[in-house]
Amino acid sequence: MLFDLGDTSTLSARELIRVSHVFVSHAHMDHIAGFERLLRLRLHRPLPLTLLGPPGFADQMQSRLGGYSWNLLCETSVDFRMTVQVFDGAQIVEVAEFAAREQFARRDLAVPELPRGAVCSEAEFEISAAALDHGIPSLAFAFRQRQRFNVWRSALDTLGLPVGHWIDEAKQALRDELPDDHMIAVPGTEPVPLGLLRAQVFERKPGQHFAYVTDAADTSANRARIIALARGADQLFIEAPFLHADKDVAQATRHLTARAAGEIAHIAGVRRVTPFHYSARYGADVAKLANEVSAAFNCK
Ligand SMILES: [Zn+2]
Incomplete structure (x- = not known):
């Protein structure tokens, strides 16, 4: 499973070949640009692939597939199928299937019956999601092993x-x-x-519990949703792109500051917090961001 699909250069082809599910927060390029490499690796292999994203995601994936010529695919091609699911903040509301044998023509499928807030439910674990405000909806996810x-x-x-x-x-x-x-x-x-x-x-x-949170404005509604997903988690992965000193930039681009990320982790009572998604403006100086998260997280 992958949470977001931006830069896949740290993943080997062997690892990408085994991916079954990709949970995409939103379709800003840095969260989905790795799709091309994944598709290229999977095209001639039968293991199905499921991608889930926010409203509009099925249309966006259909457009991406429409950017290629598929004339060499036919009914005798490898039966690779990609399913794209759309989560509206409460439930999966749209499911589209794209099959290699049908040259990736879109086929709309019935939506699965899942508990409210769930995006994937298996015998051993459940994954739930929440829609955060990032100017557009950005999905955050929690993985809970039963x-x-x-x-x-x-x-x-x-x-x-x-x-x-x-x-x-x-x-x-x-x-x-x-x-x-x-x-x-x-x-x-x-x-x-x-x-x-x-x-x-x-x-x-x-069971293990971890949460993945990225690209969210620092609003009280977002904080409440993140805390509900991450409460008591063993591990919280959370964006920390800007220093509190640059909170105007964070606000304008609808992102968290490092201090906000640490405060949220503290209130949620997680055991460990791993910040990521650092802005390029800090260059090699990203330790400042991690330190600001730690200071807010560890405050009494
Ligand atoms: Zn974004």
């Missing part, structure tokens, strides 16, 4: 159990809170009661 189960490797060895897919099935059974006498099939050995695995092999941990 529950984590660590595996004690030494316990597997003691019980003579191999590593394999059955571990995922057992984790799902634990997540579903199935009874101790529920039997788990393990290849090459007798089925094992879930209770034994629960007691000896798996350790239940609270």
